[in-house]
Amino acid sequence: MDQRIVIVGASQAGLQTAVTLRQRGHAGQITMIGSEPHTPYQRPPLSKAFLTSMAAPESLALRLPDFYRENRIELIRGETVDRIDTGRSVIMTVSGREFAYERLALTVGAMPRRLDVPGHDVRGVLYLRDIGDALLMRELLPKAADVVVVGGGFIGLEAAAVCAKAGKRVTVVEASSRLLGRTVGSTMSRFFLDAHRKRGVSFRFETGVAEIAQDRGTVAGVRLTDGSLLPAEIVIVGIGAIPRTELAAQAGLGTAAGGILVDRFATTSDAHIVAAGDCAMGPHPMAPERLIRLESVQNATDQAKVAAATLLGGHEPYAGVPWFWSDQGDIKLQIAGITTNSDEFEVSGSFDSEQLTVSHFSGGVLTGVECVNRPSDYMRARRALGEALQGRALAVRQPAALETAPAS
Amino acid sequence: MTKVTFVGTDGSETVLDVPPGTSFMQVAVSAGLAGIVAECGGAAMCATCHVYIDPADSDKLAPISTIENEMLAATASERRANSRLSCQLQGHPDLSSIRVHLPETQV
Numbered sequence: 001m002d003q004r005i006v007i008v009g010a011s012q013a014g015l016q017t018a019v020t021l022r023q024r025g026h027a028g029q030i031t032m033i034g035s036e037p038h039t040p041y042q043r044p045p046l047s048k049a050f051l052t053s054m055a056a057p058e059s060l061a062l063r064l065p066d067f068y069r070e071n072r073i074e075l076i077r078g079e080t081v082d083r084i085d086t087g088r089s090v091i092m093t094v095s096g097r098e099f100a101y102e103r104l105a106l107t108v109g110a111m112p113r114r115l116d117v118p119g120h121d122v123r124g125v126l127y128l129r130d131i132g133d134a135l136l137m138r139e140l141l142p143k144a145a146d147v148v149v150v151g152g153g154f155i156g157l158e159a160a161a162v163c164a165k166a167g168k169r170v171t172v173v174e175a176s177s178r179l180l181g182r183t184v185g186s187t188m189s190r191f192f193l194d195a196h197r198k199r200g201v202s203f204r205f206e207t208g209v210a211e212i213a214q215d216r217g218t219v220a221g222v223r224l225t226d227g228s229l230l231p232a233e234i235v236i237v238g239i240g241a242i243p244r245t246e247l248a249a250q251a252g253l254g255t256a257a258g259g260i261l262v263d264r265f266a267t268t269s270d271a272h273i274v275a276a277g278d279c280a281m282g283p284h285p286m287a288p289e290r291l292i293r294l295e296s297v298q299n300a301t302d303q304a305k306v307a308a309a310t311l312l313g314g315h316e317p318y319a320g321v322p323w324f325w326s327d328q329g330d331i332k333l334q335i336a337g338i339t340t341n342s343d344e345f346e347v348s349g350s351f352d353s354e355q356l357t358v359s360h361f362s363g364g365v366l367t368g369v370e371c372v373n374r375p376s377d378y379m380r381a382r383r384a385l386g387e388a389l390q391g392r393a394l395a396v397r398q399p400a401a402l403e404t405a406p407a408s
Numbered sequence: 409m410t411k412v413t414f415v416g417t418d419g420s421e422t423v424l425d426v427p428p429g430t431s432f433m434q435v436a437v438s439a440g441l442a443g444i445v446a447e448c449g450g451a452a453m454c455a456t457c458h459v460y461i462d463p464a465d466s467d468k469l470a471p472i473s474t475i476e477n478e479m480l481a482a483t484a485s486e487r488r489a490n491s492r493l494s495c496q497l498q499g500h501p502d503l504s505s506i507r508v509h510l511p512e513t514q515v
Contacts, residue, residue, distance in 0.1 A: 023442070042449045059430070062449075064438040071440065301447060325453040332475065334453060375475055379455065379482030 002028035005311055006091060006099050008081045008247070009107035010034025012042070013277030013300035013307075015062050017105045018073045020308035030073045031099055033091075035080040038131060039065060044297060046134040047158040047238070048327050051141065052166055057131050081108075084251035086270055103272055103311045106248060106260060107304065110241035110278040110295060115150060119212030124219030125235045128155055137234065144168060144233035148222045150209055152179040154326045155238030157192060161329035163234075164200050171202040171230050173209060173222065175239075182240075183324075185339060187358050188370050191351055195331055204230075241295060243279045256281060259293040264317040266307035274307035276300065285319055285389055286338050286367065298323045321385045322368075334375060336382035337368025349374065410499035412436075413507045414459075416443055426499035432508065433457040433495035443510035450495040452476055456514040457494040458483040462507035466490055469497060469506075485511030 005021060007014045010032050018030050034040065041060040050060065068075045079093045090100050112127040114120065124140060126133045137159075141147075147163045149156040152174035163170045172179075178189040179196075193203065204224065212235060213221040221231045243259040254261040254269035259281030266274045266282070277300040281293040302320030309316040324335040331354060342360035349356040349372070356372040359381070366385065371378040409425045412432050416422070426435045436444040436457075445456035452475050461469065469492065472480070476496045480487050494508065 019440075044449060044451070059434070061438060063440060067438065067440045297448065323454075325448060325451060327451060332453075373475075375452075375478040376481050379479065383482065 002026075003102040003311075004029045004100065005031070005103045005105065006101035007032040007105040007107060008084075008091065009105075009109055009277075009279075010036065010038075010040045010075060010077065011107050011109050011277060011300065012040065012062065012297060013109070013304040014105070014107035015040040016301045016304035017107060017274075017276065017308045017311075018071070020305045021311065022071050022073070024308065024312055026308075026312055028102075031076060031101075032073060033076040033079050033081055033093070033099065035078065036130065037078045039063065039068070039075060039077070041131065043129065046131065047128045047155045048162065050134055051128075051137055051159065051162045057135065060131065081247060084247060084273075086251050086273070089272070101272075104274070105304075105307055105311065106268070106273065106275040106279060107277050107300075107307075108244040108247060108275075108279045110243045112237070113240045113242055115209060115212070115237050115239065117209055117211050119214050119219075122212050122214045122219050123217060124233060125212060125237060127237050128159060129241075137236075140234050141166060141168070146171075146221075146231045147234045147236065148173060148230050148232040150222070150235060150237045151239040152176075152181075152203070153238050153240065154180065154183065156236060157196065157328050158326060159236045159238070160196060160201050161199065161327075161331070163236075164196070165329055169202075170200070171204060171232075172196070173204045173207060173224065173230070175206065175208050177205050179203075183340065184333075184335070184370050185342070185345055185358055185360065187345065187347055188333070188356075188372075191356055191372060192328070192331075192333075194351055195354060196328070199329060241278065243281070243293060245279065248275065248279075256291075258291065261291070264306075265310045265315055266303055266318065267310055274310050276303040276307040282318070284322070284338075285317075286322065286385070287341070292338075294322055296322065296324045319389055321382055321389060323382055332373050332375070334371045334378040335368065336371075336378055337366070337385045339368035339370055342367055348377075410503045411505040412499075413505070414441060414443065415462075415507060415509045417510060417512055428499045428501055430499050431495050432459070432497045432499075433493070435499075436494065443514070444494060445514040446495060447515075448495075452479055452493060452496055455479045455483045455493060458485060458511050458514060459492055459494045459497075459508040460488060460511065461490040461492055462509060463490060465506045465508075468503055472496075483511070484513050484515050 082094045149172045208225040211223040245255040248260040260275040262282040326333040339360040344361040357377040358370045369381040414422045448454040
């Protein structure tokens with residue numbers, strides 16, 4: 001119980017790993033290293049109410065500074081880890097510092113997919129994935145008349161709702177033919193299109209961005225691939241996230257395009273190293289036929305708890321029911337389970353009432369629900385899914401890549 | 409500041425100062441109070457910051473919203489007439505102190 005544990009990534013998953021280690025009686029040193037200057041903070045509010053609130057950045061902090069001292073969690077801020085030497089069990093930062101570990105946790109998260117067009121780096125192009133972007137948006141929003149949102153995913157739609165409510169003209173540009181295409185079923189996609197249109201948001205589907213137009217170093221508009229120009233003083237880009245796998249790959253750990261490969265105990269291909277949260281890809285009892293990577297608070301915390309148990313020598317398979325939420329103005333979407341692989345669905349409620357539940361089934365078995373403004377439906381389903389999952393966690397297969405990976 | 413006393417199931421008391429406009433949950437979690445989980449970080453999405461308001465203080469708080477009411481139906485510990493989600497309770501200049509009791513379990 002006194003091993004020296006290093007956590008790379010001062011994130012929601014990183015913090016949860018440290019918290020669980022202490023809760024379970026780990027007495028040894030815990031060092032958590034993050035590249036941002038802040039203590040670990042909540043990211044979900046960055047694309048929501050925080051954008052128009054007066055709340056101080058410190059209000060997003062997951063724990064007060066005292067917490068780290070009282071729990072003997074050494075928090076190293078503003079240091080980016082450059083490489084892991086698994087042979088010597090040492091990590092090295094870009095600035096040249098070295099930290100020795102006996103056990104290592106990678107909670108490095110995912111980075112926003114960047115827009116790769118001329119003008120992409122002009123002031124006013126925002127990704128809303130860190131506090132800096134959210135604060136810049138607060139500064140720019142009062143003076144802006146037009147906002148273009150690139151990508152009809154959660155971050156884009158949440159921000160679109162905030163901007164529309166603040167009286168801005170908002171246009172969402174989506175490359176595919178529907179909203180939230182990777183995360184919800186087609187009924188919900190139609191609902192959200194309808195609901196955002198009612199609130200004054202415009203949409204351009206099946207078109208891309210050719211260029212960010214600028215005027216003296218700041219955003220002036222967005223040129224679309226069809227040649228049209230949308231005026232904008234702010235461009236919000238939410239076109240997905242890419243798991244940070246470089247560090248793990250450089251260290252020779254098993255990785256895929258989809259993330260750092262882990263087993264059901266959050267162990268990587270190196271028995272001394274775990275990974276959890278947005279960066280990790282592994283088996284889940286609710287998706288036994290494939291490996292999945294989840295970007296959510298639930299996954300960050302639940303998988304981090306599993307990882308912490310593993311670091312202390314335990315074997316507690318990951319069995320948390322995935323859940324997720326999105327506040328889009330006054331619309332609350334809650335998702336429990338996995339809804340993207342269903343072969344059948346059932347709708348209750350209505351678009352007009354803005355209270356809607358879509359239940360998804362696979363082979364007649366409930367796999368997940370998507371609920372709009374219906375928290376009791378959501379909680380009931382989440383509980384039922386959790387009960388159905390009991391005992392199934394041990395039955396999942398390991399990723400093949402981990403079975404063959406050499407021990408390092 | 410509102411002085412909030414969190415009473416654990418073992419009778420232990422933790423007193424925290426909650427600034428106006430800040431939620432009881434946020435202060436409890438930031439301070440590392442183990443009895444409040446708050447998986448969703450305060451969005452009334454998870455019902456894991458459940459507390460029971462001390463009967464003597466039951467008239468001190470704003471009424472329950474529809475969303476909070478529905479989420480309270482799904483708490484892990486029994487819902488009682490004095491159940492609230494601490495993410496929906498905020499410090500207020502007119503509220504000098506209040507006692508809340510933690511449930512057996514949040515998840």
